[in-house]
Amino acid sequence: MALNLFQVPYELVESLTLDAEKQGYIKNKRLLEINPKGLVPTIEIVDCCQKDGQKLQDGNSGNSKVILESIDVCDWFSKTGNIKEYVPGCSTENHAGDKSQSNVGDKSNAGGDKNSISIPSNFSSPALYACALWANRVVCSPFYRCLVRQDPEEQKQAWHEFQAGWKKFVSLLGAKHSDLLERIEPVVSDDPEKVTAVVDSYLAEVEKDESGNSKEESGKEDAVGYFCSESTPTESTPSSENTPSLPNIVDLAVFPWCFRLYVLKEYRDFELPEKEPWVQKLRKWEKNMIKHEGIQKTLPGKDKLLETYARYAKGTAKSLVGDAVRQGKAAHEI
Numbered sequence: 001m002a003l004n005l006f007q008v009p010y011e012l013v014e015s016l017t018l019d020a021e022k023q024g025y026i027k028n029k030r031l032l033e034i035n036p037k038g039l040v041p042t043i044e045i046v047d048c049c050q051k052d053g054q055k056l057q058d059g060n061s062g063n064s065k066v067i068l069e070s071i072d073v074c075d076w077f078s079k080t081g082n083i084k085e086y087v088p089g090c091s092t093e094n095h096a097g098d099k100s101q102s103n104v105g106d107k108s109n110a111g112g113d114k115n116s117i118s119i120p121s122n123f124s125s126p127a128l129y130a131c132a133l134w135a136n137r138v139v140c141s142p143f144y145r146c147l148v149r150q151d152p153e154e155q156k157q158a159w160h161e162f163q164a165g166w167k168k169f170v171s172l173l174g175a176k177h178s179d180l181l182e183r184i185e186p187v188v189s190d191d192p193e194k195v196t197a198v199v200d201s202y203l204a205e206v207e208k209d210e211s212g213n214s215k216e217e218s219g220k221e222d223a224v225g226y227f228c229s230e231s232t233p234t235e236s237t238p239s240s241e242n243t244p245s246l247p248n249i250v251d252l253a254v255f256p257w258c259f260r261l262y263v264l265k266e267y268r269d270f271e272l273p274e275k276e277p278w279v280q281k282l283r284k285w286e287k288n289m290i291k292h293e294g295i296q297k298t299l300p301g302k303d304k305l306l307e308t309y310a311r312y313a314k315g316t317a318k319s320l321v322g323d324a325v326r327q328g329k330a331a332h333e334i
């Protein structure tokens, strides 16, 4: 998603192929060389350019740099500021929203001058990164537990946690919550529990402030915002004039688990209470996320996803994630 959103040219290498029993994966040899866990996404930047005279090796071999973990990939991009300094063939213009996507996914076009790859400074920060890890814990991990665990009581418990995670995320949409990031900053490199505690105490204050004032922001169709940040672009905002506001690292971290909600309906008959205001807000956020062409392009076909998750739902999937969750670990711990 981040690569598409910022129009970073890349070559997609499908690295997980189903085995003959269709339960486990045959993993690409190069993937296992650069990421012994064999998890995707794994990004390899070959022929890395120099930055301030220093090659970006970071323990990786030669001139290539490897980045593991989806959240770290997003964070790395934001740290580079301007990708062109690192990725061969990138152009030098300023960021131009997410209008033209012509070279995405097509290495042969890498080098086109039309595309510009400068990452907005508010895409990630130490506090947002910590929040992305938090969001991943409260949303992604319960999703896998709903699906992989076979005990109906455990599934229900996980569904309860999954909804609670989403409810918290939704409560933190919009620029008015940017204060939270200041509170997170002092605990970013600490125990993740501290980040959770700061988020929860902030949410308790928000709830207290808002009690008695339960009116939803009706009428402000697109004013939902992103995680702790400003509103999304509306249909009427011409993206050619201003750089439209983009989702940040936290929005990207959780979006796949919103898009996959129908999987839980299909296999567990779990459904969000669509009429509740927080779910409506979540759906508006989802709609705004999908408005970005770069995000749209990453969406897998719904039937394909159902097929992929069927073996997780039956508890037969042989994969690092499937095995870990079956053994009682959280998906974010692998």
Ligand SMILES: N[C@@H](CCC(=O)N[C@@H](CS)C(=O)NCC(=O)O)C(=O)O
Pocket: 016, 025, 038, 039, 040, 041, 068, 069, 070, 071, 318, 319, 320, 321, 322, 331, 332, 334
């Ligand atoms: N924490 C990792 C998780 C990645 C992950 O779970 N990837 C799955 C596909 S979405 C995978 O590679 N599965 C193969 C396996 O479990 O063996 C991240 O966010 O990048």
